[in-house]
Amino acid sequence: MPHSANSRYKNRLLGLLDPQDMSLLSPHLERVELGLRDRLEQRGMPIKFVYFIEEGIGSIVARMAHGRDTEVGLLGHEGMTGTVAVLGGDLAPHECFVQAAGAAMRIPIAPFRDAFEQSPTLQRFLLQFVQCLMMQTSYTALANARLRLEGRLARWLLMCEDRAGTELNITHEFLSIMLGVRRPGVTVAVQILEGNGLIRAMRGKIVIRDREGLIALADGSYGAPEAEYEKLLGSSPVRFKVVATSTAVSP
Incomplete structure (x- = not known):
């Protein structure tokens, strides 16, 4: 699905949105600074905002008892928080906080849901990002198990x-x-x-x-998720630096 470049935004998803879809979101977007360790989502709590990161890094962290936390997802200028809302959920399944300070465009959850429900093209586009994030998570599990x-x-x-x-x-x-x-x-x-x-x-x-x-x-654990993003959501001058290689993690 082709997308036009919205050059005013540094976030790749916003920059690639169809103009009609962008018009549904843009009146509600505001730029916010992201400080180190700022919490963007809290596990088990309703999602209040969706953040389209423009600078910095966000970490999705799964938690167990006694402080046994581990990162299960990584977000930057290519991504967004609130993916559970794209899938129809209301409560954050994990913590999400700022790992490297920066900035983001954020939108309250209500107008985000309204825009999402109005536009089938926006639904397909953001679901493609969710697919990419799920692939990243699966390769994190692979790396944790094999490397x-x-x-x-x-x-x-x-x-x-x-x-x-x-x-x-x-x-x-x-x-x-x-x-x-x-x-x-x-x-x-x-x-x-x-x-x-x-x-x-x-x-x-x-x-x-x-x-x-x-x-x-x-050893092959890096590259495939990045290439999947470029295949599904590319068409932007700002890209990941590597495509998939034929190397695979040894069994």
Whole structure:
């Protein structure tokens, strides 16, 4: 389905919307700043706003008892929160908070639902994004099951670079939450990547030095979801940096 570019928006979904669909959303959109750790959704609570991220990164985090949290989804300028609303739900299934500060265009849930119900083309377009996010989540599960921690870290850093550039402000403690492992394990994984010249690690910051090396270490867990996004929702000058490769995670 072709979409025209709405150049005033940095969010790819908004930038690719059909003009008629955009006209349903635009009167209700407002730009908001996103501060580090701002909560965009709370598990089990009604969704109040849908955020179309323009700058920064949002993390979808699943929670268990005793603080055993792990990231199950990652969003940036390519995406939106509130996907459960696209599927007809009302309550957030997971936490969603800001991992890297930035900005977003947000819309209250009521006018978002009205626009969604009025337009079959908007429904199909946003459902395609949900499909892409589900594929990302499935590859997260694959990486968690099949890769060593340094491979999982490589994939996660690549996904962050796509959305925030080569310099990432991140602590080992926060990485442990994102990857669902203990902090000492993260420290070892970071040391392995740095020792191989793939990254440079500083206090509270990681700089990516060798993207191709990270892709190789990710061993096929990175690339396919990004290529699926480009196939379904592409047609924009701002793209993910890699398409799918033939490499697969070894069984």
